[in-house]
Amino acid sequence: xxxxxxxxxxxxxxxxxxxxxxxxxxxxxxxxxxxxxxxxxxxxxxxxxxxxxxxxxxxxxxxxxxxxxxxxxxxxxxxxxxxxxxxxxxxxxxxxxxxxxxxxxxxxxxxxxxxxxxxxxxxxxxxxxxxxxxxxxxxxxxxxxxxxxxxxxxxxxxxxxxxxxxxxxxxxxxxxxxxxxxxxxxxxxxxxxxxxxxxxxxxxxxxxxxxxxxxxxxxxxxxxxxxxxxxxxxxxxxxxx
Amino acid sequence: xxxxxxxxxxxxxxxxxxxxxxxxxxxxxxxxxxxxxxxxxxxxxxxxxxxxxxxxxxxxxxxxxxxxxxxxxxxxxxxxxxxxxxxxxxxxxxxxxxxxxxxxxxxxxxxxxxxxxxxxxxxxxxxxxxxxxxxxxxxxxxxxxxxxxxxxxxxxxxxxxxxxxxxxxxxxxxxxxxxxxxxxxxxxxxxxxxxxxxxxxxxxxxxxxxxxxxxxxxxxxxxxxxxxxxxxxxxxxxxxx
Numbered sequence: 001x002x003x004x005x006x007x008x009x010x011x012x013x014x015x016x017x018x019x020x021x022x023x024x025x026x027x028x029x030x031x032x033x034x035x036x037x038x039x040x041x042x043x044x045x046x047x048x049x050x051x052x053x054x055x056x057x058x059x060x061x062x063x064x065x066x067x068x069x070x071x072x073x074x075x076x077x078x079x080x081x082x083x084x085x086x087x088x089x090x091x092x093x094x095x096x097x098x099x100x101x102x103x104x105x106x107x108x109x110x111x112x113x114x115x116x117x118x119x120x121x122x123x124x125x126x127x128x129x130x131x132x133x134x135x136x137x138x139x140x141x142x143x144x145x146x147x148x149x150x151x152x153x154x155x156x157x158x159x160x161x162x163x164x165x166x167x168x169x170x171x172x173x174x175x176x177x178x179x180x181x182x183x184x185x186x187x188x189x190x191x192x193x194x195x196x197x198x199x200x201x202x203x204x205x206x207x208x209x210x211x212x213x214x215x216x217x218x219x220x221x222x223x224x225x226x227x228x229x230x231x232x233x234x235x236x237x238x239x240x241x
Numbered sequence: 242x243x244x245x246x247x248x249x250x251x252x253x254x255x256x257x258x259x260x261x262x263x264x265x266x267x268x269x270x271x272x273x274x275x276x277x278x279x280x281x282x283x284x285x286x287x288x289x290x291x292x293x294x295x296x297x298x299x300x301x302x303x304x305x306x307x308x309x310x311x312x313x314x315x316x317x318x319x320x321x322x323x324x325x326x327x328x329x330x331x332x333x334x335x336x337x338x339x340x341x342x343x344x345x346x347x348x349x350x351x352x353x354x355x356x357x358x359x360x361x362x363x364x365x366x367x368x369x370x371x372x373x374x375x376x377x378x379x380x381x382x383x384x385x386x387x388x389x390x391x392x393x394x395x396x397x398x399x400x401x402x403x404x405x406x407x408x409x410x411x412x413x414x415x416x417x418x419x420x421x422x423x424x425x426x427x428x429x430x431x432x433x434x435x436x437x438x439x440x441x442x443x444x445x446x447x448x449x450x451x452x453x454x455x456x457x458x459x460x461x462x463x464x465x466x467x468x469x470x471x472x473x474x475x476x477x478x479x480x481x482x
Contacts, residue, residue: 010376010380012261013374015263017261017262017266018261018262018263018374020253020259020260020261020262021257021258021259021260021261021262021265022256022258022259024262025258077482081482082482085482109376109380109384110384111383111384111388111389111390111391112380112383112389112390112391113391113392113393113395117389117481118481120389121389121481131384133254133376133381133384133451134376135251135261135350136377136380139251139350139352139353139377142352142374143350143351143352143372147352148351148358149352149353150352150354151354151358152354153401153403153404153423154354154401155399155400155401155404156399157396158391158396163396171396182394239319240358240362241318241319241320241322241323241326
């Protein structure tokens with residue numbers, strides 16, 4: 001029997017019609033879909049494809065054993081996640097050995113942060129894996145902001161809100177355009193870093209880009225905690241004839 | 242008469258089925274399309290939509306008066322481009338005043354570098370403009386490379402090959418993951434900067450990502466001059482359970 005293929009499919013920032021034509025076709029035809037989610041939640045990737053699936057689709061929800069309950073620095077965090085990814089890979093491999101193709105739903109772009117890459121590296125030697133790139137969450141955010149992120153020869157820096165404050169400040173001072181993701185509980189620290197870099201007036205917070213709850217605010221007007229789907233932007237001011 | 246809308250539509254990195262479902266629909270329905278190109282060339286954006294257009298579509302090619310004939314630092318460069326963009330805006334505005342919608346074809350993502358933003362800022366106060374984000378050329382490149390660009394809390398820096406060599410070196414030394422665009426004739430300088438930063442072994446050159454001519458090579462094996470559609474990548478090595 002010919003083994004099946006695993007497709008890591010980027011779904012884009014949130015609106016269903018912002019996935020690629022290739023992704024749309026794969027999702028609609030899929031006999032098996034798999035996706036990550038927090039236990040007890042619907043999962044954002046699964047929500048994006050609501051209404052698109054075959055009536056006889058088999059769904060494989062992969063539920064994280066831990067998200068924010070254990071700090072990332074604790075060795076148990078990595079141990080539990082590594083064991084979890086190994087179980088997911090075994091499950092997907094069993095399907096492909098039976099000749100089934102599987103579409104793994106990925107928010108944004110599969111190779112830009114995100115969880116699918118942890119399966120990808122484990123699967124690479126064992127199965128046929130195809131990647132469909134997607135529109136990133138940050139593209140969704142700067143489109144929502146109504147202004148281009150980079151012009152001419154601007155330098156763009158992408159940072160995670162989890163970084164130490166001094167590193168954030170130094171890097172925010174040293175870039176033309178800025179994107180910060182993974183903000184959540186780090187918003188106050190980030191706000192201080194942006195202020196220390198002298199760029200508060202230029203900073204925007206985009207929540208739920210390309211989703212029905214989309215909201216764009218100046219950083220100085222934002223609440224104390226940002227939702228999970230939040231992206232901070234500073235737009236470049238490069239050459240513009 | 243209700244004025245028409247101008248749609249700045251991201252087409253993605255090159256493959257027709259990597260444009261979004263929203264972009265695909267707008268392109269297929271369009272009565273008027275507009276796109277930039279170098280005089281005497283077909284234009285990459287126009288090539289991507291070949292075979293998708295209505296039989297009665299009106300095409301508006303906007304031909305750059307100058308590309309690399311005058312250095313960017315020469316004041317005549319900016320003057321000629323500014324006059325050109327003003328003419329384009331007048332042309333598009335005349336169409337919308339007659340109630341026509343226009344789809345402006347944009348490679349990659351309209352708000353990530355690119356030329357459409359020069360029309361966008363001029364049109365904003367005068368016409369209804371809608372933006373459809375797209376998969377960036379850099380997403381196409383890291384997908385082609387077969388490896389994720391960023392993991393965990395990696396810092397990503399996006400640079401233009403046009404930068405001075407010392408700035409390139411300093412920034413390449415100071416990032417986890419790297420994307421360099423606008424390489425072309427700057428490839429030798431870039432190669433020296435990557436070497437000075439001690440990262441030659443990690444650097445990949447992707448030419449024509451997501452196009453039929455796609456090619457992925459180690460930077461040390463690349464030719465002396467890179468084609469226009471070339472992107473240099475260094476993949477991040479961040480946290481991976």
